[in-house]
Amino acid sequence: MDYYRFWQLLLDEISVAPKNGERRIVTFHDPRHYAGVLSEWRSLKSKRAGLKQVQVSTLIRAFVMPAAGAARLLDRFAESLNVEEDLRIQIHSIPGERVGTAVLPWGVKAIHAPQAWTRSTGVQVRIGVIDTGADYRHPDLKHSLTSGVNLLHRGMLPLDDNGHGTHIAGTLSAAGGSRGMMGVAPRALIYPVKAFDHSGSAYVSDIVLGIDWCVQNKMDLINMSFGMKTRSKALHDVVQKAYRSGIAIIASSGNDGKRGGDYPARYPETIAVGATDKRQRVASFSNRGPYIDVYGPGENVPSCWLREGYKEMSGTSMATSHVTGAAALLLALRPGLTPKELKLLLRRSSVPVRLRKGQRRVSLGGGSADAQRLLRAGTRTRRATAATV
Structure with a gap:
């Protein structure tokens, strides 16, 4: 050539x-x-x-x-x-209303994160959040956000001009104390990877370059709250590369309310997340099916928003950030876990979920995430392994 x-x-x-x-x-x-x-x-x-x-x-x-x-x-x-x-790819969320505050959101309590904080707060776990960026001025995120990368404007901070990425970051690791919001893993480190524009849209190539950046910069977890209907060879290739390098990718399944779901959550190398409501039922909008690995709180979830505010949003996006936060709590205790081991522990420690009345009965896949049970399962596995060595 x-x-x-x-x-x-x-x-x-x-x-x-x-x-x-x-x-x-x-x-x-x-x-x-x-x-x-x-x-x-x-x-x-x-x-x-x-x-x-x-x-x-x-x-x-x-x-x-x-x-x-x-x-x-x-x-x-x-x-x-x-x-x-x-191809174009979209974030997985349904807009909601602005709210006055969000000290300890219902989803953080529902997965029993506060009970897990006596053992782990996710300290120093590095999470790449491929999204719309983050609001660096939000007081509840000032201890959690690091520089990250802006793939749309190289050399600039990954500032959020949409709000979705800030909402995800809040659920993951807000640390506002008694006067602000607390996320699932308040001492984890968020690396915003801005791949999505102000409308919540990105190209597959932006996601490929975002995952590439996360691998090169040694993230422990990657949160991907977006998806598309079409399979992409390039996207699958880079997901496989991250998986083989030991980085777990946690991805939202989509908001079509159907059996099945979007890519990249459908790739076997990811941890696929569905959404539940406040009554531990599968949310009406959530995709479901046997490929779902775990569910998380996703309906009317309050979290951080632009201009130092808070907002409720719904979607498997919101569910994914709860699951990623729970995974960060475990990785702080078990940093050597492989993506496969993390997926198995999330599934084994989950709590059964129910269908809403009228929802078609199908195999739901995994159950609902529970941070306290996850830490117990993770440390039991470590003790059992140590005993056989």
Whole structure:
């Protein structure tokens, strides 16, 4: 393969293509071709302004580039490339009402997080939250938020212009004390990864690059409260890479109220989360089915919001942040747990859930998350393992 010609063909198309147009994810059948193309890109990018529109995921050996350029490359190098459409993906939440305060939200109490705090508060567990960013001015989050990364505007803080990411961060690890909100794991560290814009929309490539960043920066957990109906090879590849590197991905199943669910939660390497209401029933909007690993509180959940406020929201997004918080409590005690072991412990320690009246009877998968039971199960497993060594 002529690597210089590869980039010259792309630059010819970029020069006439509209900015902010459609994108494609390009991978290579032969790793040697990827290495050669990457080396040439590194030598050219400082000289050719058009190559600033190209991004790289080293984890799955992929380039993200304008669609027109990818089509031209496919015409010329079809035997060497795989080109995937860069699909849109949405956050999983239903807007609610602003509320005055949220000291100890019902969901945090429902999973028995306060009872677990005598043993663990999630201290120093690193959580990558791939979302809309976070409100760094919120007083309940000032001890929890770290710098993270802004994939939409590199070099800028991942500031939240939607609210969804701030809500997720609050449930995960708000630490406002007696005058503010408390999240599930108040001493965990949140690394906001801003991949979603103000409307709660992102591209698959943004998620790929976000997971890539989380792996490179050694997160312990990744919270992904979003999804789409279509399977993506690039997204599955990067999820598998994170799984093999020892990072558990906890993903929301979607809000269609159906048997089944969205990707990436449907990938076997993730921990798939459904939502319950205040009566420990499957929420009317929640997807359900045998692939759901665990459920969490997801209906009318109050949490942190923009401009130092609070808001109720519903969705499997909210349920996912409760489960990720519970996982952080356990990982603070058992930092060596693999994603597979964490999933098994979440399922084994869960509490049975019920269907609402009129909901179609199907296999529900796992039960409802319980942080106190999870810590007991996790430490019992450690003692049993130690006894056999």
